[in-house]
Amino acid sequence: MTEKKKLKLGAVITEPGSTEKYETGGWRSQRPVIDVEKCKLCGQCWMYCPDVAIIKGKPYKIDYKYCKGCGICAHECPFKAIKMVEEKK
Amino acid sequence: MREVLNGNEAAAIAARLARVQVVPAYPITPQTVVVEKLADFIADGELDAEYIRVESEHSAMSACIGAAATGVRAFTATSSQGLMLMSEMLFVASGLRLPVVMTNANRSVSAPLSIWCDQQDSISVRDSGWIQLYCENNQEILDTVLQSFIIAERTLLPVMVCYDGYILSHTAEPVDVPQQNEVDNFIPPYSYPYSLDPDKPTTVGAVGIPAHYTEFRYMLHEALMDSKKVIAEVGKEFGKRFGREYGLLERYGSDDADVIIVTMGSLGNALKDVIDQRRRRGKKIGMVRLRSFRPFPGEELVEAVGNAKAIAVMEKDISLGSSGGLFLDVATSLSSANLKIPAIDFICGLAGRDITPADIDSVIDETEAAAKSGKVGKPLRWLGLKDVEVEE
Ligand code: SF4
Ligand code: SF4
Numbered sequence: 001m002t003e004k005k006k007l008k009l010g011a012v013i014t015e016p017g018s019t020e021k022y023e024t025g026g027w028r029s030q031r032p033v034i035d036v037e038k039c040k041l042c043g044q045c046w047m048y049c050p051d052v053a054i055i056k057g058k059p060y061k062i063d064y065k066y067c068k069g070c071g072i073c074a075h076e077c078p079f080k081a082i083k084m085v086e087e088k089k
Numbered sequence: 090m091r092e093v094l095n096g097n098e099a100a101a102i103a104a105r106l107a108r109v110q111v112v113p114a115y116p117i118t119p120q121t122v123v124v125e126k127l128a129d130f131i132a133d134g135e136l137d138a139e140y141i142r143v144e145s146e147h148s149a150m151s152a153c154i155g156a157a158a159t160g161v162r163a164f165t166a167t168s169s170q171g172l173m174l175m176s177e178m179l180f181v182a183s184g185l186r187l188p189v190v191m192t193n194a195n196r197s198v199s200a201p202l203s204i205w206c207d208q209q210d211s212i213s214v215r216d217s218g219w220i221q222l223y224c225e226n227n228q229e230i231l232d233t234v235l236q237s238f239i240i241a242e243r244t245l246l247p248v249m250v251c252y253d254g255y256i257l258s259h260t261a262e263p264v265d266v267p268q269q270n271e272v273d274n275f276i277p278p279y280s281y282p283y284s285l286d287p288d289k290p291t292t293v294g295a296v297g298i299p300a301h302y303t304e305f306r307y308m309l310h311e312a313l314m315d316s317k318k319v320i321a322e323v324g325k326e327f328g329k330r331f332g333r334e335y336g337l338l339e340r341y342g343s344d345d346a347d348v349i350i351v352t353m354g355s356l357g358n359a360l361k362d363v364i365d366q367r368r369r370r371g372k373k374i375g376m377v378r379l380r381s382f383r384p385f386p387g388e389e390l391v392e393a394v395g396n397a398k399a400i401a402v403m404e405k406d407i408s409l410g411s412s413g414g415l416f417l418d419v420a421t422s423l424s425s426a427n428l429k430i431p432a433i434d435f436i437c438g439l440a441g442r443d444i445t446p447a448d449i450d451s452v453i454d455e456t457e458a459a460a461k462s463g464k465v466g467k468p469l470r471w472l473g474l475k476d477v478e479v480e481e
Contacts, residue, residue, distance in 0.1 A: 005301070005304060007301060007304055007305065007308065008283070009186045009245055009282070009283075009308070010184065010185040010186035010187070010245070010283070010293070011184070011185070011294075011295050011297055011301070011305050012185075012186075012283045012291055012292065012293055012295070013291060013292035013295050014283065014289070014290075014291045014292075016290040016292075018292075022298075
């Protein structure tokens, strides 16, 4: 059966903030994992994440709905508290 | 009122009559007079529009896109290298479905550098999703630019009005210029359904992910194919109001012709003279001049040439490594209709090289020979080609 889809002319989007619906977590081939023992809550990863996928708090968490697995957080963490591990399908 | 105008002036006057609101302009030979004239009109208070002196044609089209998206009528003009430079933005204008209108004074493309006429520039961007209309004379330029605003805004597709550089852009002939109120009654005010508005935020130029991109290309293609109806419809409406009717193509002596020449642009004018002479001598020669190249009126063409014994395509461009751009579409249309008519592609008039009556005679003779024998031989021929040798 053919999939049905409603699309606006010119790919215009008339609903503000709709990017939220577009979950980019599926792009990930590696996932960042925070070692809460090593984490000093310094906020470097939060500042560098291009996808706003780090959730501040005690402990820090990662929003895997949007994290694309770029690895920037792991690279930037001054305490090597983030590891990139292979994403299993 | 009848005025003596060159093609560039006819284009500029039509844009003024259509009350364009934004003119991003960058000069290039041979279209420069279009944007010069529009600058005059605005400076003299004859046209209420924003004139943006941009730093390149890429920016000219970018500004047209921005203006059209904010809900105003945008117009610009270009030629050759300018069209090449703005080609990235051509695809954006059509992809965003913005009804920009632009005139292109056809000129050959570097290298070698040439400012003279051929149609390589616009043929090279045929895949950009723009409607492309080609004009035979200056009256048709004025009339087509006027119609283009309606066509663009009804279909939400950008329209490029092409006319031969120098042959039309710099040659003056009598042109009937309609009154402002007549044009106002013909062209409704600009409207775009998604005009940028702070009270109704929209995203223009969003990402097309693999899950959607194909559908957007399909929609754009379908819109272009459907625009055939609108082009024909607007050409008729124009005829009713102004007495000059236009269609997707023009047929001249083609109904009973054995040999039909298919072409575009000002060459149609010269061909009519030669065809008249031949017909007076009892030769059944005809012409089909395409006015719309994109969308390509394949079915209409087949209907017009279907009874010919042989077809010649005369075109001022070459899709290097294949054959002429026009020929490709003609051949596809014939084969889709299962028609096996011998067809020869004549590449001619490149970089303003004159196409003489003798050249046209040889085209007719060679095509008649194909009609008699039923054999094409070499399908691609360079008209008047000199015997070249590579110099060491
Ligand atoms: S891997 Fe990249 S996207 Fe994911 S949390 Fe780290 S910085 Fe953000
Ligand atoms: S950069 Fe490292 S230490 Fe700092 S908050 Fe992020 S994970 Fe914790």
